[in-house]
Amino acid sequence: MGILQYDKKILHKQKYEIILHIFWFALSVLVVFLSYKLGLGEFRNPRQGFVPFWEGLFLTILLLISILRGLIIIYKKSSSYEVIKEEQNQINFWNIFITLVSLFAYALFLKILGFAITTFLFLFILFWKMGSKMIFALVISFLTVLITYFVFTYLGVRFPGGILGWIL
Amino acid sequence: MDSLLGLMNGFKIALTLSNLFYCFVGVFIGTLIGVLPGIGPTGAMAMLFPVTFAMSPVSAIIMLAGIYYGAMYGGSTTSILVNIPGESASVVTCLDGYQMARQGRAGPALGISAFGSFIAGTFGVILLVFFVLPLSKVALKFGPPEYFSLLSASLILLTYLVRGSVFKAIVMALFGLILSTVGLDMIEGTGRLTFGLAFLEDGIGLVPLAMGLFGISEVLSNLELSMDRTIFKAKIKNLLPNRQDWKRSAGPIARGSILGFFLGLIPGGGGVIASFISYALEKKLSKHPESFGRGAIEGVAGPESANNSGAAGSFVPLLALGIPTNVVMALLLGGYMIHGVTPGPLLISKSPDLFWGVISSMYIGNVMLLVLNLPLIGIWVKILKVPYPILMPLILFFCLIGSYSLNNNILDVIVMIIFGIVGYILRKFDYEPAPFLLAFILGPMLETNLRQSLIMSDGSFYIFLKRPISAVALIIMALLLISTGFSYYKKAKIKITE
Numbered sequence: 001m002g003i004l005q006y007d008k009k010i011l012h013k014q015k016y017e018i019i020l021h022i023f024w025f026a027l028s029v030l031v032v033f034l035s036y037k038l039g040l041g042e043f044r045n046p047r048q049g050f051v052p053f054w055e056g057l058f059l060t061i062l063l064l065i066s067i068l069r070g071l072i073i074i075y076k077k078s079s080s081y082e083v084i085k086e087e088q089n090q091i092n093f094w095n096i097f098i099t100l101v102s103l104f105a106y107a108l109f110l111k112i113l114g115f116a117i118t119t120f121l122f123l124f125i126l127f128w129k130m131g132s133k134m135i136f137a138l139v140i141s142f143l144t145v146l147i148t149y150f151v152f153t154y155l156g157v158r159f160p161g162g163i164l165g166w167i168l
Numbered sequence: 169m170d171s172l173l174g175l176m177n178g179f180k181i182a183l184t185l186s187n188l189f190y191c192f193v194g195v196f197i198g199t200l201i202g203v204l205p206g207i208g209p210t211g212a213m214a215m216l217f218p219v220t221f222a223m224s225p226v227s228a229i230i231m232l233a234g235i236y237y238g239a240m241y242g243g244s245t246t247s248i249l250v251n252i253p254g255e256s257a258s259v260v261t262c263l264d265g266y267q268m269a270r271q272g273r274a275g276p277a278l279g280i281s282a283f284g285s286f287i288a289g290t291f292g293v294i295l296l297v298f299f300v301l302p303l304s305k306v307a308l309k310f311g312p313p314e315y316f317s318l319l320s321a322s323l324i325l326l327t328y329l330v331r332g333s334v335f336k337a338i339v340m341a342l343f344g345l346i347l348s349t350v351g352l353d354m355i356e357g358t359g360r361l362t363f364g365l366a367f368l369e370d371g372i373g374l375v376p377l378a379m380g381l382f383g384i385s386e387v388l389s390n391l392e393l394s395m396d397r398t399i400f401k402a403k404i405k406n407l408l409p410n411r412q413d414w415k416r417s418a419g420p421i422a423r424g425s426i427l428g429f430f431l432g433l434i435p436g437g438g439g440v441i442a443s444f445i446s447y448a449l450e451k452k453l454s455k456h457p458e459s460f461g462r463g464a465i466e467g468v469a470g471p472e473s474a475n476n477s478g479a480a481g482s483f484v485p486l487l488a489l490g491i492p493t494n495v496v497m498a499l500l501l502g503g504y505m506i507h508g509v510t511p512g513p514l515l516i517s518k519s520p521d522l523f524w525g526v527i528s529s530m531y532i533g534n535v536m537l538l539v540l541n542l543p544l545i546g547i548w549v550k551i552l553k554v555p556y557p558i559l560m561p562l563i564l565f566f567c568l569i570g571s572y573s574l575n576n577n578i579l580d581v582i583v584m585i586i587f588g589i590v591g592y593i594l595r596k597f598d599y600e601p602a603p604f605l606l607a608f609i610l611g612p613m614l615e616t617n618l619r620q621s622l623i624m625s626d627g628s629f630y631i632f633l634k635r636p637i638s639a640v641a642l643i644i645m646a647l648l649l650i651s652t653g654f655s656y657y658k659k660a661k662i663k664i665t666e
Contacts, residue, residue, distance in 0.1 A: 017597050024339075031346055031361065038360050044627030048353035048360050051615045052346055059342040066335065069660050095391040099564065100589070103384070106568055107581040122568075123561050130557035144562065148569065156222050157573040 114162020178524025198238015257439030292480025348611025384588025432481020
């Protein structure tokens with residue numbers, strides 16, 4: 001029989017999942033505590049904390065079981081198996097980072113800069129960073145702003161004018 | 169007779185110029201998002217919610233429903249031409265559809281898929297009329313205990329039928345239920361779990377949550393991968409299947425239509441499961457099962473019919489009982505509620521125009537889809553060639569303005585982005601967002617019915633077992649939970665002892 005091997009990637013994923021479960025566990029304990037404080041009432045007259053309390057409690061128990069099970073598996077695997085490293089898939093975290101920053105920036109600057117400028121910048125950055133040529137990104141961003149502004153205004157949506165508020 | 173009169177009245181409503189327009193917009197967008205990988209019908213419906221606010225409830229639901237069954241048609245195009253399913257109900261079509269395309273038979277594959285979808289979709293809508301009316305009459309006798317048990321059983325069944333781990337689905341459903349309790353308590357009218365934030369007094373918005381979980385997170389997941397697609401290059405010809413193709417497909421279409429409809433009635437059923445079971449059935453019945461996976465037209469005709477019929481079937485529990493059986497139906501329920509209409513047994517008597525108008529529009533929508541998917545196939549192939557780096561910013565942008573235009577409030581946008589990140593993390597750990605959203609929508613109904621039942625029974629849980637329908641639903645639910653617990657225990661034991 002050869003040496004028992006275990007994929008490092010799976011082990012890592014299990015570790016991260018336990019961290020996630022611990023975070024969720026804390027959240028569910030908080031829900032149980034807050035619901036209890038709200039008042040559970042009685043079975044004949046359940047109050048506002050009744051349902052979230054039982055939901056939170058059930059979730060807490062499930063997560064606790066899962067955390068314990070995960071910890072036992074990780075302990076057993078990492079102590080008795082040879083952990084091998086498999087080739088990792090290349091994940092493009094840079095694109096995800098740019099996208100998230102752009103999304104938050106859009107929410108942050110929409111009121112200040114206004115719909116037209118914020119949308120133009122948001123689209124231009126994403127088109128350009130995702131590989132489109134600069135001229136193409138400029139033109140398509142401009143056209144999208146123009147078309148959506150008129151269509152959505154026609155549909156009754158009011159966008160913030162921002163620094164261009166005097167003309168829009 | 170009542171049905172016939174109702175249907176005639178429905179056609180009168182659905183055939184008005186504005187409703188025809190919204191029906192067309194719905195099926196067009198549905199086909200479009202079915203064709204485009206990267207966004208599904210749930211995300212698209214959530215994105216278009218704000219647009220429907222200015223419409224009448226009939227037009228709004230006609231459009232939203234059109235998106236759903238339109239996506240069922242459109243999904244097959246990418247499966248056949250690119251080997252990437254446009255949405256999950258078309259996964260199985262890839263197996264034989266793409267092989268047919270490689271053998272120079274993309275035309276008949278697309279043709280039989282469109283005709284099969286049309287026949288099954290129309291058949292499904294006819295059955296829908298026959299099933300909704302008697303079921304609504306029965307449902308009039310339901311009280312809070314029946315509703316609580318049926319809703320709970322639906323939720324458990326959905327988590328049981330989810331693709332990945334049932335444990336993960338239950339965790340997701342519980343989070344959805346807890347999140348649905350945030351905001352004002354419906355019975356006492358006081359705030360709960362709001363952390364003192366005024367914004368949370370109204371609860372978390374369905375639309376930003378759905379857009380984040382199904383729109384933003386899907387885009388973020390796709391950004392990780394290279395989106396190179398090898399599109400079938402040869403000219404697509406002979407869209408009309410020949411006599412031999414029809415002969416081979418007639419049985420699968422008929423079986424797929426019947427099977428799909430009944431599977432659509434079951435919570436968690438709908439198009440996805442129907443298409444897989446239809447494929448397995450056709451393979452089992454075939455005299456040449458070895459031809460499956462190598463371009464057998466039966467492998468396209470059966471599943472494509474089943475998923476369209478299943479889409480029609482899943483409307484039955486929503487319209488008759490007010491219980492959504494899958495996440496798209498749950499979103500449609502949200503659509504009804506936003507327009508001040510509650511689907512269920514009273515829908516036919518209280519809003520006959522809405523009920524019959526929507527059903528009639530489905531017949532019309534199916535005809536529109538046949539036209540959209542056959543003569544206009546060239547347009548969809550061209551759209552398929554639009555690179556993802558161009559589509560992605562546009563999808564994100566529509567999510568942003570969709571969530572902003574709900575209440576002209578930036579906080580809705582931030583909620584959407586946060587749930588986008590949450591959805592992305594959940595996908596990384598193989599957690600399905602569907603039970604989360606379904607539980608979030610069903611949560612308030614579940615809670616109200618539970619509390620009302622307990623008040624009615626003076627705190628006795630026996631009320632749920634005393635009533636036959638409620639008892640049956642609870643027994644099914646208990647069996648599912650026990651079997652899930654048992655299989656989880658067995659798996660955990662094997663993993664630990666390994």
